[in-house]
Amino acid sequence: MKEKSQLTMLKIEIQTRYDGLSKRLKQVAQYILDNSDSVVFDTVATIAEKANVPPSTLIRFAAEFGFSGFNEMKQIFRENLMEKTTNYTERLQLSHKINQVEGSESPENILAIFAHANSQALQQLANSTENEQIYAAVKILKEANNIFIVGLKRSFSVACYLNYALHHLDCRSFLINGLGGMFDEQLNQVKAGDVVVSISFSPYANETLNITQTTAKKGIKQIAITDSQISPLLAFSDVSFVVKEAQVLGFRSQCVTMSLVQTLAITLGLEKEKDKDKDK
Secondary structure, three states: OOOOOOHHHHHHHHHHHHHHHHHHHHHHHHHHOOHHHHHHOOOOHHHHHOOOOOOHHHHHHHHOOOOOHHHHHHHHHHHHHHHHHOOOOHHHHHHHHHHHOOOOOOOOHHHHHHHHHHHHHHHHHHHHHHHHHHHHHHHHHHHHHOEEEEOOHHHHHHHHHHHHHHHOOOOOEEOOOOOHHHHHHHHOOOOOEEEEEEEOOOOOOOOHHHHHHHHHHOOOEEEEEOOOOOOOHHHHHHHHEEEEOOEEEOEEOOHHHHHHHHHHHHHHHHHHHHHHHOOO
């Protein structure tokens, strides 16, 4: 069964709440549901005109569904269209088309653009992540008999790094990667007293969600690293981190997620050293 995308879940929420919306918000809802792809390319003024509402109504509509502004909501439509375009050449062409519509110039220095976007995303991570979250996750990792990490598709590199870092901290850490089609066999190794660290971003990997669901039902502790407050991973997690990566030309960075798992690993190492000092 294919996992629902953020856009699909947003559409479901709009449909569910439709009857309770005001007349003008219903006009926006109907336009958005019927014109998902054109929302990506149209300006706010154009969308407002086509929906026959003032631009301020779009802002109210976005706020009604938990967004800070309509452009933030619009980003979900853009990312969905990008995800459907798996060929990188086509994705660049599509991104160029979007930038032209929005009046943006194509960046001449990709490194500078990514560096600036990543610095903003890292600052957001620092501002939105509570110390209590980090210490709660580290406590679970420290007390676990074994640490199982699942991160597939674009999350795989982060999962591999976390596994590497934990091994250097003398932790019993294992990747669930389904190598050779052995997802079930690897899953069977997870026992009471272990922890599962799940890393997944929209569109969420079915295997990651299945592993999270199955182990959560067994009472296994869960740490989730994901990208949305409506991510399906959150329903099963004991501790969760919602990270917002920088995105340039339709390509999402991994800088924020990597910084987060490095923070978790280093904090875990420091806590283990404190325990050693106490035992002396």
